[in-house]
Amino acid sequence: MNIQRVFLLFSVILAGCSKPSDKIVVATAANVQYVMKEIQKEFARETGEEIQIVVGSSGKLTAQIREGAPFDVFVSADTKYPQEIYKNGGSEEEPRIYATGSLVLWAKDIPETELSTAILATEKVKKIAVPNPRNAPYGEAAIEVLKAQVLFEKTEKKLVYGESIAQTAQYISTGSVEAGFNALSIVLSPEMKDKGHYIIIDSTFHKPIQQAAILLKHSDASPKKESSTKFYHFLYSDKAKQIFKKYGYK
Template structure:
């Protein structure tokens, strides 16, 4: 029995005979966290049901789902991880794309006019923050963009990897790295808006960041099944689409 399952069982024992939580648990990729807060408010107001949001990189959340984490819906930053979960029997429904994200180059101090990918290879920039490309789709897109412009060999040693897009944003906004890559949705969020300068990276330099969600099998044997399905459908509603659009998603 792995450690994560032991923790879940221990939590259940502590709860004793108390009524299980009615909250719908949404595993949320870090780039979607601010959007999800607004969607949460709209859904809870409309349905009267409560949501709990768990935020991490898509890769990390997928690992937790494999290990039995009791999530009801997984909102990923790509299609790869939800498709992997579906193929491995984690859901009876194929994942659906809910939005396409955009990659930005962002800096606390470098003005927008000087913020170019080519500048990353100069001596002025010592550290470049990037979400871990092994677990974060936006990090993978950043590496693709650097390779497309043949800048990767000159910048590889400058790359500082954040565990997720949220940690990478922290490196950039605190000035720990002179520049870095992130999601447009993060720089447009109320929490980050106005913190530095950014430019949108040419989308032809990386594969489209299609983001998919999946209704997890955990919900099927749960009293929350109907509520989880209701939230999953709401994620593709016109109300949710309008919120995604405000955060720069297509």
């Protein structure tokens, strides 16, 4: 689903309410969205409490938090954005790393036996999808890989930037581009599994994609403070860890 439409719908819902949602609102980086759906079900089963998920790129979600979006927990695709929020007083607790992600090169029609970063510089690939590195940590990692392998100048004009990893996945899975970079968690998701072929990129070619979450500040009188804290701690539970592992996170 188009991420901008999701947020617009969320904004309209909030505008039509006389009071903020009673549900815990979790701002979720796009690469974690499928994991979060499973965690959402497990958390509800264990506690009886529901969460509402808002999906977007880490950079755009951070901008919305700066502008006062009514989020309770932020699950980012990196450590930089949560750390920025903490330093600016948006949380009473430092962010904690919940997982390390894996970058993949993914193509709809290129066989796995032929798929490699080297093929990106050939005539077989005319367009390469990359999450926007200004907003998405996986996009930043992809550019690091291309530069490390001396492929950036050869492929720069082929790059098509998606506003989030979800939009980039749409470009790849529909064949709008010949190949692209994405998160392992996306290609392992039920919605994307078996749609094309992928290879995992050697992580020595980019900085580790360490992903952190942060509990956003509430007033002591906030009725959601206790529930939000409970969910935040649930992210680091053994049950949640098993779900993260299922989607290829380390």
